[in-house]
Amino acid sequence: MARVVVDVRLKSEILDPQGRAVQGALGRLGLNGVTNVRQGKQFVIDIDGELDAAATEKLHEIAGNLLSNPVIEDYELSVEQA
Amino acid sequence: MARVVVDVRLKSEILDPQGRAVQGALGRLGLNGVTNVRQGKQFVIDIDGELDAAATEKLHEIAGNLLSNPVIEDYELSVEQA
Numbered sequence: 658m659a660r661v662v663v664d665v666r667l668k669s670e671i672l673d674p675q676g677r678a679v680q681g682a683l684g685r686l687g688l689n690g691v692t693n694v695r696q697g698k699q700f701v702i703d704i705d706g707e708l709d710a711a712a713t714e715k716l717h718e719i720a721g722n723l724l725s726n727p728v729i730e731d732y733e734l735s736v737e738q739a
Numbered sequence: 740m741a742r743v744v745v746d747v748r749l750k751s752e753i754l755d756p757q758g759r760a761v762q763g764a765l766g767r768l769g770l771n772g773v774t775n776v777r778q779g780k781q782f783v784i785d786i787d788g789e790l791d792a793a794a795t796e797k798l799h800e801i802a803g804n805l806l807s808n809p810v811i812e813d814y815e816l817s818v819e820q821a
Contacts, residue, residue, distance in 0.1 A: 658774070664781055666781070666783070676782075676783075679782060679784075679806070682805070683784070683801065686797075686801060686805070687797065688786075688794065688797050688798065688801065689794075690786050690787035690788055690794075691784060691785070691786055691787075692740070692785045692786065692787050693783075693784075693785040694782060694783065694784050694785070695782070695783045696780065696781070696782055696783075697780070697781040697782075697783065698778065698779070698780065698781065699746055699748070699778070699779040699780065699781045700758075700761060700776060700777070700778055700779075701748065701758075701775075701776065701777045701778075701779065702761075702762075702765070702773060702775075702776050703773070703774045703775040703776070704770075704772050704773055704774065705772035705773075705774050706772055712770065712771075712772075715768075715769065715770050716770065719765065719768060719770065723764070723768070724761070
């Protein structure tokens with residue numbers, strides 16, 4: 658079994674109002690020195706069997722075009738074979 | 740500088756309709772063998788200076804009670820000192 662984790666984050670030049678709100682809240686809660694907070698999405702995909710090259714390519718295509726919006730978001734894909 | 744990443748995921752016994760929808764879509768897009776998909780949130784928190792024990796404890800408190808809903812979600816906190 659393979660576990661694929663896709664992290665989707667707003668590109669750094671895109672404003673992140675959710676992250677900004679969390680940053681403000683952390684300060685009010687007494688956590689000092691927070692310089693930046695970004696909020697993103699995470700997809701954990703379990704796949705039966707080994708992940709071959711074709712499936713990995715397909716996953717990158719899906720992660721880059723469907724799970725993330727390539728205009729404003731970047732994705733990071735990591736594979737854990739188990 | 741320290742970078743703290745908090746991953747928030749629904750507990751495994753909680754239904755995840757978003758993840759289920761993504762799972763269905765992956766199958767239709769030609770990715771076979773997907774057994775499970777969970778969708779979660781991710782917070783990337785940049786903190787100035789070293790992260791001491793008190794700040795780490797505060798972060799766990801915040802991650803467990805505010806960034807996640809402890810009734811239905813689990814969180815995972817990882818620290819990268821840089």
